[in-house]
Amino acid sequence: MIRAAFFLVLLLMASAISLVTVRFQTRELFVKSEHLKSQAHELDSEWRRLQVERAELARNARIDSLARTELHLVPVTPGRTVYLQQAAPQPPAGQGGQP
Template structure:
């Protein structure tokens, strides 16, 4: 009877220790999960900011302004346009 009591006491202690270990691991995993959720939220906010920045950089007005100021480009006018005419193809005899 004493052996059975000691065995059951040992099982009770092992069960209590495993319960404490599982709860500790659960808390650690919960904290890690919350930390990852927070990081994901930060990354999502950064992604949205980058999308807005990309849209701003791709605006036509900004591209036009940079072309005029940095590259010194000007708009095409008819007096500055050169038209090239391609000669008409000559038909060769004997070819269908």
């Protein structure tokens, strides 16, 4: 009878220790989970901010304005277009088709 009681006490102690360990691990995982949720929220906010900034930078009016003011570019007109004529390629000497 004493052995059975001693065995039950050992089982009870092991169970209590495992319960404390599991609760501690659960709390650690909960804290990590909350931290990761917070980090995900921050990254989502940053992503949205970057999307808005990219849209602003890619606006055609802004690009046109920067091209005209900073790069001093002007629109292309037919009068300012230069056409280059490329000469027909000359066959290498000795291969002109004559024997």
